[in-house]
Amino acid sequence: MRIRKDHLLAVALISPSALAIAIFVYGFIGWTARASVSAWKGLIPDYTFVGLSNFIDLFRNPRFQIDLRNTAIFTVLFLAACLTIGLVLAILLDQRPRGEGIFRNIYLFPMAVSFISTGVVWRWLLNPATTLDRLSGLNLLFHKAGLDFLISRWYTHPKLGIAAIVIPATWQMSGFTMALYLAGLRSIPEELREAARVDGASEWQIYRDIVFPMLKPVTLSAVIILGHISLKIFDLVMAITQEGGQGYSADVPALNMYYTAFRALRFGQGSAIAIIILLTVAVLVIPYLIHTIRTEVER
Amino acid sequence: MSRKLWLPVLLIVALLIAGCGPRPTPTATTAPGATAAPAPTTAPAPTATPAGPSGELEIFSWWTAGGEAEGLAALLKVFQQRYPNVKVINATVAGGAGVDARAVLATRMQGGNPPGSFQVHAGHELIDTYVVAGQMEPVTFLYQEEGWLDVYPKDLVEILSYNGEIWSVPVNIHRANVLWYNKAIFEQNNLKPPTTMEEFFAVAEQLKAAGITPLALGETWTVVHLFETVLLGTLGPEGYSGLWTGKTDWKGAKVTEALNNFDRMLNYVNQDYAALSWDQATQLVIDGKAAMNIMGDWAEGYFKAQGWTPGKEFGWAPSPGSAGAFDALSDSFGLPKNAPNRDAVIAWLRVCGSREGQDAFNPIKGSIPARTDADRSLYDAYLQSAMDDFAKDTIVPSLMHGAAVAPSWQQDIIDAVGLFLANRNVATFQNALAQACVSAGVCK
Numbered sequence: 249m250r251i252r253k254d255h256l257l258a259v260a261l262i263s264p265s266a267l268a269i270a271i272f273v274y275g276f277i278g279w280t281a282r283a284s285v286s287a288w289k290g291l292i293p294d295y296t297f298v299g300l301s302n303f304i305d306l307f308r309n310p311r312f313q314i315d316l317r318n319t320a321i322f323t324v325l326f327l328a329a330c331l332t333i334g335l336v337l338a339i340l341l342d343q344r345p346r347g348e349g350i351f352r353n354i355y356l357f358p359m360a361v362s363f364i365s366t367g368v369v370w371r372w373l374l375n376p377a378t379t380l381d382r383l384s385g386l387n388l389l390f391h392k393a394g395l396d397f398l399i400s401r402w403y404t405h406p407k408l409g410i411a412a413i414v415i416p417a418t419w420q421m422s423g424f425t426m427a428l429y430l431a432g433l434r435s436i437p438e439e440l441r442e443a444a445r446v447d448g449a450s451e452w453q454i455y456r457d458i459v460f461p462m463l464k465p466v467t468l469s470a471v472i473i474l475g476h477i478s479l480k481i482f483d484l485v486m487a488i489t490q491e492g493g494q495g496y497s498a499d500v501p502a503l504n505m506y507y508t509a510f511r512a513l514r515f516g517q518g519s520a521i522a523i524i525i526l527l528t529v530a531v532l533v534i535p536y537l538i539h540t541i542r543t544e545v546e547r
Numbered sequence: 548m549s550r551k552l553w554l555p556v557l558l559i560v561a562l563l564i565a566g567c568g569p570r571p572t573p574t575a576t577t578a579p580g581a582t583a584a585p586a587p588t589t590a591p592a593p594t595a596t597p598a599g600p601s602g603e604l605e606i607f608s609w610w611t612a613g614g615e616a617e618g619l620a621a622l623l624k625v626f627q628q629r630y631p632n633v634k635v636i637n638a639t640v641a642g643g644a645g646v647d648a649r650a651v652l653a654t655r656m657q658g659g660n661p662p663g664s665f666q667v668h669a670g671h672e673l674i675d676t677y678v679v680a681g682q683m684e685p686v687t688f689l690y691q692e693e694g695w696l697d698v699y700p701k702d703l704v705e706i707l708s709y710n711g712e713i714w715s716v717p718v719n720i721h722r723a724n725v726l727w728y729n730k731a732i733f734e735q736n737n738l739k740p741p742t743t744m745e746e747f748f749a750v751a752e753q754l755k756a757a758g759i760t761p762l763a764l765g766e767t768w769t770v771v772h773l774f775e776t777v778l779l780g781t782l783g784p785e786g787y788s789g790l791w792t793g794k795t796d797w798k799g800a801k802v803t804e805a806l807n808n809f810d811r812m813l814n815y816v817n818q819d820y821a822a823l824s825w826d827q828a829t830q831l832v833i834d835g836k837a838a839m840n841i842m843g844d845w846a847e848g849y850f851k852a853q854g855w856t857p858g859k860e861f862g863w864a865p866s867p868g869s870a871g872a873f874d875a876l877s878d879s880f881g882l883p884k885n886a887p888n889r890d891a892v893i894a895w896l897r898v899c900g901s902r903e904g905q906d907a908f909n910p911i912k913g914s915i916p917a918r919t920d921a922d923r924s925l926y927d928a929y930l931q932s933a934m935d936d937f938a939k940d941t942i943v944p945s946l947m948h949g950a951a952v953a954p955s956w957q958q959d960i961i962d963a964v965g966l967f968l969a970n971r972n973v974a975t976f977q978n979a980l981a982q983a984c985v986s987a988g989v990c991k
Contacts, residue, residue, distance in 0.1 A: 289955060291653050292680045310979075311962050314969070377819040382836065404821045406969055491767040494821035495969025510650055512958030513676065 277526065284519035291513065302520035312521070315501045318410040319528075322500070323478040325411055329418040330474050331467065334425025339455075341426070342433045352430070355423035363420070367487020370416035374402040374488065403489050409497025413485055421477070425470050432466035433459065468536065475532045480525060482506070501525050600890035601632035606880075608666035609648035611639045614848060618912035622718070625907045626898045633891045638662060656682050661883035663892045668949030669717050669879040671791075674709045675953035677881070684882045685712035686896060695900055698918045702942035703875065706950055715879035716900045719914035722933055723843045723945045724776045724866040724874035727829070727850070731860070732759060732838045740864040744780060744808050747867040751815040754838050762812065763837035764820040765828035768947060771964050772825075773841050774809055775946040780868025781805035784941040787872070791944065791951045793989045797981040806973045813971075821968075832861070841866050843876070843948070847929050848913035857929040865936075873940040876948035877917060952987065959983035 284303070287296040306312045337355055341348055358366070375385035378399055383391050390398040402412040436459060444454050482502035485492070491507075492499030501521055509518025610619045616639075623635055640648035652665055656677065667673045677683050690696050690713055696704065703720075707713050728740055736757055741747035751761035764770060779787040782801050789795030796802070817837060820828070829846045831837035833853050840846065850861050857863070865872070880899050886892050898904040905916035910925045919938045923931055944950035946957065963979035984990035 290680060291657060291676055291682075309962075310966055314966075371822075375819070376822050377817075379818065382817075382819070401818075404819065489821075491821075492965070495967070496965050497821075497969065507958060512955040514955055514958075 280519045280522050280526075283515055284523045286516045286519075288516040288519075289514050293515075298516070302517050303524070306517065306520055306524070311496055311499065311504060312501070314496045315499050315504050318496075318498065318500055319479060322410050322414060322417075322481065323475060325414045326417050326421075326478045327471060327474055329414060330422045330425045331470060333418065333422040334470070335429050335463075337422070337426040338429035338433055341430055352427070355426050357423070358420045359424045361420065363481075363483040364487050366416050366420050367484045370419075371488045374412055374415070376400075376402045376404040403498040404494040406495055406497050409493045410500075413481075413488060413498055416488070417478070417481070417484060421474060425474065428466050428470050429463065432463045436462050472533060472536045476529050479529050479532070599630040599632055600888065600894050602888045602891060603634045603636055604664075604888055604891040604895060605636040605638050605662040606664055606895065607638045607640075607648070607652060607662035609640055610666065615912050618908045621911055622898070622904055622908040625901075625904045626895060629898060630891070630894050633888075633894065656680075656883065659885065661886055663886050663888060664880045664882065664895055666878055666880060667715065669715055669877040670706045670944050670950030671953050672949030673715055673879070673881060675955075677883075678709055678714050682884055683714055684884050684886075685714055686716060686882050687713045689716065689893065689896055689900065693897060693900060695918075698902075698920050700919060700937065700942055703877070703917060706875070706877075706942070706944045707879070715881040716896045717877040717879040717917040718899045718905055719878055719909050719912060720917050720933075720937060721843050721845060721876050721914050721948070722873055722936070723772060723876060723948060724779055724841075724869045724872065725844050725846070726839055726841050726864050726866045727832060727846055728839045728862050728864070729832050729835060729837075729860070730862050732835060733862070738838075740862060741867050742864065742870060744777075744867050748811065751812075755815060759835075760817045760831065760837040761815040761839060762817075763823075763828040763831040763840040764813075764816040765823040765825045766821060767961065767965055767968075769825045769828060769842065770820070770968065771961050772843070772947045773812070774964055776841055776866040776869060776874065777809045777812060778802075778805050778946075779872055779874055779943060780866055781808055784869075784872040784943050788943050790984075791946075791989070793984070793991075797984050797990060798977065802980070803973065803977060806976055810967075810971060810973055813968075843945075844929070844933060845913065851913075851927075857927055863929060863932075871940055873936055873942045874945050875937075875942050876945040876950050956983060956987035956989075959986060 282295065283293075285297060285299060286294060287298045288294045341351060345351070373385040375383075375387060377383060378387065378401060380391070383399070386402075387399045390396065400412070401409075403409045405412070440458055441454055444458055449457070480502055481500055485498060485500050485503055486506075489498045492503055502525060505518050505521035505525070508514050508521060606619075606623070608619060610616050619637070623637065626633075627635065640651050648666075652662075653676075655661060661682070667677070673683070690699075690704075695716075699717075703717065704713060707715055707717065726740065732738075732754075733740065736753060736759075738750050738753065739746075741750045754761040764773060778790065781804055782790070782795065786795045786801060790797065790802075817823070817828075817831060823831075825842055825846070826849050828837075829840050829842060829849050830853075832840045833850065833855065847857065847863075850857070855861050864870075880896060882889075882892055882896060900918075902916075902918055902921060905918055906922050906925055909916050909921070910930075913930075915921075915926065915930050915934050915937060919934075921934070923934060926934065946952060946960065949957070951957075952960075960980065960983055963976060963983060966979065967973075967976040981990065
């Protein structure tokens with residue numbers, strides 16, 4: 249009797265969110281998928297089946313080609329920067345310096361800020377004016393410090409504009425990566441290091457052969473979490489560049505989707521972009537999920 | 548233990564039920580400014596006939612910023628004097644150029660819950676979005692009953708028309724093809740405002756030599772705005788209008804010339820344009836860091852807000868090559884099908900189109916009336932000159948501001964301009980523009 253009651257309660261507690269997720273996540277994914285193979289343009293839904301033509305048009309579209317290139321550059325740079333900085337900070341903090349708690353909080357705080365607020369501030373810092381009478385933000389700082397060679401066009405640079413967006417994104421997320429790594433480092437038993445030291449291993453050997461291999465699962469989690477953020481990034485780019493920089497120098501698929509669907513009212517094509525974003529994230533996340541579920545079952 | 552848990556369950560269920568109930572419209576507020584507005588000087592004594600329509604009327608717009616909100620309040624005041632029995636609900640959704648308002652409106656129209664009347668850019672933004680979707684009623688009968696066909700310019704009525712019917716009532720007109728310039732800089736360098744493309748390049752060259760940025764420019768939409776005035780200045784009003792109807796060949800030599808002019812013009816702009824909003828670009832002219840700016844005449848309001856007087860610190864001229872053409876955009880109101888309280892909506896549209904209503908609204912908003920018989924004494928020097936031009940020039944529809952083409956075609960052109968900024972390849976640009984016309988179903 250008692251067990252049945254608890255069981256009922258569990259179902260009652262889970263069912264509202266399960267139902268909401270079924271409708272508002274999976275239902276809408278299905279709806280978007282349906283719209284992505286439709287001819288829907290304008291306000292009236294038009295579900296005429298057009299096959300994959302929306303997708304074919306997209307891959308032929310020069311703006312979308314730039315978007316894909318930008319996403320690739322952004323993801324690689326963002327992951328590399330966050331993982332490196334995060335790991336270095338974590339190793340430094342793992343030496344238990346005085347005031348560790350304060351440093352930990354300082355590094356972690358940017359994550360509590362929304363990308364929109366970060367974007368507004370960094371739009372100002374990354375002011376791309378390069379003529380001496382109109383310098384502002386970081387460029388002005390460089391000029392005052394006599395580092396004129398560092399003055400940059402930032403996100404309006406025609407080839408590398410997207411790389412400028414990596415700076416605020418890294419500023420925001422590397423503290424989070426540090427927290428992940430620090431937890432990983434602290435979970436490595438001190439006995440292992442002691443044993444290695446007794447065997448005469450140098451500190452570098454300890455890191456290379458013991459610590460880094462044991463941090464692999466942490467790195468994997470970090471790659472998944474940071475990777476899905478970078479593939480879907482919208483708010484930061486929107487706040488900094490509004491329309492994707494100069495000549496789409498910092499445009500990303502999500503921004504293109506917003507303008508395609510809600511300014512041009514091409515809902516079919518906009519849905520196609522959304523599905524492509526979903527698929528790229530799925531390629532990243534699904535193997536990880538399978539891996540996690542398997543290890544859980546094994547346990 | 549389990550007894551304790553029932554409370555949160557109950558709470559969740561209660562929240563779910565509450566969440567499903569009817570929500571109050573969060574954006575609707577009863578017109579607050581209707582009585583607080585500065586009284587327009589021409590408003591006559593209320594001569595309301597008590598037998599007019601009654602009930603509620605919802606007016607939907609994105610006029611929330613300074614100037615525009617007060618203008619709307621003045622217009623509503625005229626309406627209330629004429630029709631005191633109607634209770635006006637002033638529903639506004641904030642956001643420049645109505646991007647967010649449009650999304651809210653679209654959902655309401657799709658859901659069969661239209662507002663009484665709504666603000667929309669006159670021309671294709673209205674026609675290709677709502678008229679072709681069968682969600683609007685034509686208002687041609689109002690033009691006939693009120694004799695508006697005699698007081699609205701013929702070119703303007705053409706922009707408002709589709710399938711032989713007129714679809715909305717414009718309350719104001721803005722001009723897009725205006726070149727604003729800093730008079731002090733022009734005097735110091737002994738320059739005259741350029742009237743042709745060649746003169747523009749000569750002036751720009753001299754300014755560049757003097758170390759002044761010749762032309763202030765802003766983010767992508769203002770680049771498209773500049774592009775549209777270059778098309779108009781190079782092709783002339785007839786050639787320009789033909790671009791949107793398929794009469795002018797997008798692959799023709801004249802378009803190539805326009806694109807080359809545009810390409811050349813971009814050599815004279817501030818290098819950080821992609822980072823500036825339109826008003827920050829105008830500010831460069833005020834700061835004396837740039838000499839000229841091509842922007843719609845809402846820039847005049849910005850100059851004035853910064854304490855500049857038209858004709859004294861800043862001057863204006865038609866954008867290079869476009870004298871005799873008036874590149875127009877207009878805010879208008881229409882009659883949705885199944886609008887609640889149709890009589891009150893029609894009464895509202897009569898006020899929107901009336902001389903009294905437009906003279907109350909426009910001096911405050913900083914635009915000119917769509918009618919040609921307004922009271923000139925209410926408007927400042929710039930607006931008076933715009934009214935003169937509006938009455939005699941050829942009126943052409945604006946591309947960037949919703950009058951000329953459907954939103955999807957407009958987006959294709961914005962994309963083409965954006966890509967051109969990246970590669971500066973005129974041939975690719977022209978192909979993309981020609982292709983956009985084909986995708987829009989206008990060219991073959």
